[in-house]
Amino acid sequence: MVAEVSLAALHTEEVRRDPYPFYAELHRHGPVCRVAPGDRYGYVVHGYEASAAVLRDSATFRVMDSTLLGAKPTWEGNRAHAVFMNSVFFTNAPRHTRMRKMFNQAFTPRRINALEPAIDRMTADLLDRLAAQAAGGAKVDFMSEFAFPLPANVLGELLGVPEADRAWYRPRALALGAILELGGATADNVAAADTAAEEITAFFADLAAQRRQDPRDDMITALVQALESDGTPLSEEELLANLIVVFNAGFVTTTHLLGNGLTMLLERPDELARLRADLSLAPRYVEEILRYEVPTHFSVRWVAQDTEVAGVPIPGGCWVLVLLAAANRDPAQFDRPDVFDPDRTETATLSFGAGAHYCLGAALARLEGQRGLAMLLERFGDIRLAAPPGTPRQLMLRGHEQLWLTLA
Template structure:
């Protein structure tokens, strides 16, 4: 018989500070549970294999798109929601398939691998900047000075966002991300997200117009040319929405991968020393960082038909909360799941989702994490925390807002 649980604890400060005991308790009830009446969700899926099934079955388990809303969001008045609902992240087939095809061409393994010299160059520039700032012994905010600008600069080069506007983008990206949090759609957050969306949309519209008259070797040029040659591939609103959301998703999650990764390593001197001694282990370390402290703790799906997951019947029309972070610590799938162990043999995770909505930039994020962390540790042998890191309280885009370090 399927267990029934309450998700109310997910909204408490105690669980937001450390959700993993709550996830462990869910695992004791099986891989899928019914949610107590009164919650937005009908079922919670947290087992690794059960979660993978949900993510891969995009015909049955739909992402929230505008067809599930009482009315489509207004581009003029509900800009933040309209941006999300016109993007590849919040659409289902066949619309999603059409958009995804466009972006798959930009995130090919060949193009990502070709970015490694640029990633190394941008990383080296940032490390020089850190060294100059710390020359007098000053502490450094790792998030603001390295973890944010590295992926923002890499993706900015890929898309064609000028360097001088990338810092301007960060607070607006955070405002957009706030409404994706569980319980994050407060009136204040929505108002801030709408303002940010309007400003970012106007900026990308200017960039797209500039690329039409002055084409360059970047994604904005490629997408504007595709729109000009075949309007059936991408509408103007879809173009702008996808530029915004792809840029947001492409650097915010990697920012937290770097911040969470450094915090985990500085708290574990043996692992720090091992990675320094053998940088070839970086891929394994990054995978374990992503498993152990994934920046994206959950995803949401809607059932388009009656179905079954791990022996639990889920009727059509159910909202399902998929807890990716819990799936990454499923004791049925991982030995000692609450132990940070880059040498573990079971390395498959759900950190980048799965199926049709598998993260477009997964390979790029991995490469940035590997090169960024190894080059940082090689440059600064005595890097240490300058003060205790704050405890994140968000589940979506979970990580540090500030992380103060001494470079030694």
């Protein structure tokens, strides 16, 4: 018989600070549980195999899109939600397939691997700046001075976002991301997200207009040219929405990969010393960082028809909460799941999702994490926390706002 659980704990301070004991309790009830009446979600899926099955079955388990909303958000009246609903992240086939095809061309393995010299150059420049700021023992904020600008600069180069505008973009991206949190769509957050979305939309509309007049070797130019040559791959609203959301997703998660990863290493001096002694282990460490503390803890799906997951009948028409972070610590899949172990052999995780909505930028995020952490440790032989890092309280885009360090 399927267990029934309450998700109310996910909104408490205690669980927001450390959700993993709650996830472990869910695992004791099996891979899928029914949610107590009164919650938005009918079921919670947290087992690794069960979660993977849900994510890969995009015909039965659909992402939230405009057709599933009670009232479709208008571009003029509810800009933040309209941006999300016009993007590749919040669409289902066949619209999703059409959009995804456009972006797959920019994130091929060949193109990502070709970015490594540019990533190394940008990383070296940021490390030079960190060294200058940390001179004489001064403390520096790793998040604002390295973890944010590195992926923002890399994706900015790929898309065509001018370097001078990237710092302006960060607070607006944070405002947009806030409404994706569980319980985050408050009136104040939605108002702030709408304002940010209007400003970012105008920003990308101006860039698109510039590329029509002055084409360059970047993704904005490629998408504008594809739009004008055919007219069917993307509408103007879809073009702007996807530029916003792809840029946001491309740097925010990698920012937290770097911040969370460095914090874990500083809390584990033996692991830090081992990686510093052999930087070729960086890919292994990045995979374990992503498993142990994934920046995106959950995903949501709507059930299109009656189905079954891990032997549990799930009726059509309900919402399912898929806990990716819990799946990454499923004891049925990972030995000693709550232990940070870069040597583990079971390395396949759900940190980037699975199926049709598997993260477009997964390979790029991995490469940035590997090169960023390796070059940081190579450059600075002594990295220390200058202040307690604080405990994240968000489940979506989980990470540190600030991480103060001293470097030598």
